[in-house]
Amino acid sequence: MRPRAREQSHRDCPGRFQRKEHAMNITKGRVILAAIAAAAVVLAIYVFDLTRFPGNIKDPGYGKQITTTGAKSTFQEGAVYRHPGVPPMIELKGDYYEMGLQYGVLLRPELVGGMDALCKILKWNAEEMGVPLPAMTALIKLKARGMADGLPKKYRDEMLGVADGSGVPYDAIISICLMYDIGMGMDCTGVLMRGRNGSIIQGRNNDSAGFGGEELAKMTVVVRHRAHGANAVTHMDVPYFYMGVETGYNDRGLCFGEETLWIKKPNPGGFSLPYLIRMILEEASSIDEIYPYFDKHKTIAAYGCVWSDLKSGRGVVVELTPTAWARNELKGSLLWNFNRIYDPGLAGQQLPRRNLTNINIDREAIAGAFPKKREYTVADVVNFVRAQRGPEGTDYSWDGTKFPVCNWMASQMMIFDSTMEGFYMAVGPYYAARQNIYQYFNDFSRRPELFMPAVKIEPLVEKAAQIENRLISKSEKLKAFIDLAAHHTKDANVHFLVAQKSFRLSKLDTFADYAIKAHAMKPDNDEYRIYAGMAAYHGKDPAKAVKLLEGATARYPELDLYRLTVLERACRTQDPPKAARYALVKTALLEKHEAGPYYKSKILPLIDALEKDQ
Numbered sequence: 001m002r003p004r005a006r007e008q009s010h011r012d013c014p015g016r017f018q019r020k021e022h023a024m025n026i027t028k029g030r031v032i033l034a035a036i037a038a039a040a041v042v043l044a045i046y047v048f049d050l051t052r053f054p055g056n057i058k059d060p061g062y063g064k065q066i067t068t069t070g071a072k073s074t075f076q077e078g079a080v081y082r083h084p085g086v087p088p089m090i091e092l093k094g095d096y097y098e099m100g101l102q103y104g105v106l107l108r109p110e111l112v113g114g115m116d117a118l119c120k121i122l123k124w125n126a127e128e129m130g131v132p133l134p135a136m137t138a139l140i141k142l143k144a145r146g147m148a149d150g151l152p153k154k155y156r157d158e159m160l161g162v163a164d165g166s167g168v169p170y171d172a173i174i175s176i177c178l179m180y181d182i183g184m185g186m187d188c189t190g191v192l193m194r195g196r197n198g199s200i201i202q203g204r205n206n207d208s209a210g211f212g213g214e215e216l217a218k219m220t221v222v223v224r225h226r227a228h229g230a231n232a233v234t235h236m237d238v239p240y241f242y243m244g245v246e247t248g249y250n251d252r253g254l255c256f257g258e259e260t261l262w263i264k265k266p267n268p269g270g271f272s273l274p275y276l277i278r279m280i281l282e283e284a285s286s287i288d289e290i291y292p293y294f295d296k297h298k299t300i301a302a303y304g305c306v307w308s309d310l311k312s313g314r315g316v317v318v319e320l321t322p323t324a325w326a327r328n329e330l331k332g333s334l335l336w337n338f339n340r341i342y343d344p345g346l347a348g349q350q351l352p353r354r355n356l357t358n359i360n361i362d363r364e365a366i367a368g369a370f371p372k373k374r375e376y377t378v379a380d381v382v383n384f385v386r387a388q389r390g391p392e393g394t395d396y397s398w399d400g401t402k403f404p405v406c407n408w409m410a411s412q413m414m415i416f417d418s419t420m421e422g423f424y425m426a427v428g429p430y431y432a433a434r435q436n437i438y439q440y441f442n443d444f445s446r447r448p449e450l451f452m453p454a455v456k457i458e459p460l461v462e463k464a465a466q467i468e469n470r471l472i473s474k475s476e477k478l479k480a481f482i483d484l485a486a487h488h489t490k491d492a493n494v495h496f497l498v499a500q501k502s503f504r505l506s507k508l509d510t511f512a513d514y515a516i517k518a519h520a521m522k523p524d525n526d527e528y529r530i531y532a533g534m535a536a537y538h539g540k541d542p543a544k545a546v547k548l549l550e551g552a553t554a555r556y557p558e559l560d561l562y563r564l565t566v567l568e569r570a571c572r573t574q575d576p577p578k579a580a581r582y583a584l585v586k587t588a589l590l591e592k593h594e595a596g597p598y599y600k601s602k603i604l605p606l607i608d609a610l611e612k613d614q
Contacts, residue, residue: 043348051134054172078102087220100158103166117215124471176241192315194333199418202308203381204257206412217411217429230282244274252285253310255416261302267322270300303405352595356558400527408465492521510596542570
């Protein structure tokens with residue numbers, strides 16, 4: 001048909017073409033709606049998957065390929081030893097995917113079983129932070145994906161192997177492998193001691209129970225990686241899924257342990273510390289070889305890294321932040337490290353709250369009183385990591401808020417010495433160093449042997465530790481301590497702990513009652529006296545509050561801020577000049593520690609609550 005004729009045809013049949021155009025529009029609309037619906041379904045599946053933990057666990061079907069004889073089970077070139085009464089010990093060999101696959105297959109019962117515990121930990125942390133569990137789960141997975149993408153491919157291959165071997169979803173594996181970097185903080189202890197004939201001994205307490213309670217403490221595993229072309233690396237960590245290194249050593253005699261440092265400005269795009277340490281141990285053979293890594297890789301957060309070289313007898317503490325690092329080599333016979341920044345050039349990065357609280361101050365006091373010798377033994381290191389008594393002879397495990405070296409959060413204790421025959425380790429849900437200590441051998445087929453028996457933990461101290469490690473709310477813990485006090489009516493400290501916990505929750509009637517009782521039972525305890533003074537202020541007795549508070553010495557800055565603030569307010573009406581003097585002292589303390597914002601957000605609301613009517 002010629003063009004003119006075709007135009008004529010269009011004019012002659014307008015209805016037919018309008019109907020066709022209308023049909024085409026309907027079809028386009030349906031396609032768009034279908035595309036939107038499909039996108040919505042995909043998005044819903046994505047969001048649903050992102051908010052679930054651990055997700056759908058499958059049976060990968062490798063079980064029939066495992067050979068078990070006695071305590072030993074093998075798969076490909078990997079072997080796990082499950083000796084009675086100690087954590088599993090697993091040795092892996094091959095490329096990184098193969099090692100991950102061996103790990104996932106051989107440790108599948110522990111990995112799958114540990115998921116219930118990790119779900120409880122995740123739920124508990126979400127409730128403590130006031131964050132919906134699905135939102136926290138999604139955030140953790142998204143963070144883990146970003147961090148995993150920043151790792152060398154070999155480590156991602158290994159995590160994929162763990163997922164394939166265990167049937168646990170890859171997202172869950174990387175989330176747990178990178179748990180420490182995502183937001184896990186602990187209060188740990190590291191120590192270096194000069195041994196005989198210039199040798200070196202390294203010890204560590206891993207205080208991980210404060211993050212995951214009794215559930216996390218159950219999941220210790222000893223792992224040895226024998227990657228092709230790399231040093232063999234052995235590490236002992238929690239939970240089972242942890243493939244980086246928080247405590248470990250290589251076959252060249254380099255040993256490592258770390259303590260979390262708390263800083264103002266982390267670096268979310270930085271490198272994972274546990275995987276940085278794993279890389280160093282796989283590649284380095286001496287202390288001097290570790291330093292270039294700290295210039296090359298900027299970490300996510302800050303860490304006190306304790307290193308020893310068992311062959312050369314050298315030791316060093318490296319304080320590592322996202323912007324800089326400093327080192328302090330062992331020059332004498334004793335060097336310890338807690339969760340604080342010691343180097344003056346880096347100290348300004350530390351969170352103000354860490355300068356105010358007692359956790360480091362108490363352990364420093366205990367360490368400072370430790371016997372000074374020219375040479376130490378493994379038994380001396382045990383005594384250090386088990387230490388609980390301060391220089392004045394007080395047992396810090398049961399004296400107010402005092403925090404000993406061996407404390408209720410300590411779930412692992414490790415020691416490395418120059419024999420290089422293995423290591424020493426104790427595990428438990430609390431006070432790990434005071435549990436049975438076993439010697440573990442480099443030959444995993446050899447059953448670990450008891451090196452030193454457990455020491456007694458007082459029953460009341462142990463009951464309190466059990467409560468602290470339960471994955472329950474702060475209010476439920478308070479109730480449990482009230483019940484404990486009801487069964488121990490003459491113990492001052494359990495009454496004080498009720499007062500301290502109820503004060504933090506602004507349960508003021510309970511606080512005042514128990515603070516007064518604790519002080520009445522033990523009036524010479526300054527911390528009890530300060531709490532009794534605050535109770536008197538809450539009870540509208542400023543004169544008594546001033547008398548109690550002026551007669552007390554605060555052991556740490558945060559406690560002194562409570563004391564000074566209440567003194568300032570209690571003196572305002574009767575003695576304004578004295579109130580002004582207390583205000584000046586308080587201001588100087590806040591300026592010294594740059595703690596103004598923390599004071600306003602965390603301390604002042606608790607003091608303000610004391611002024612409310614009973």
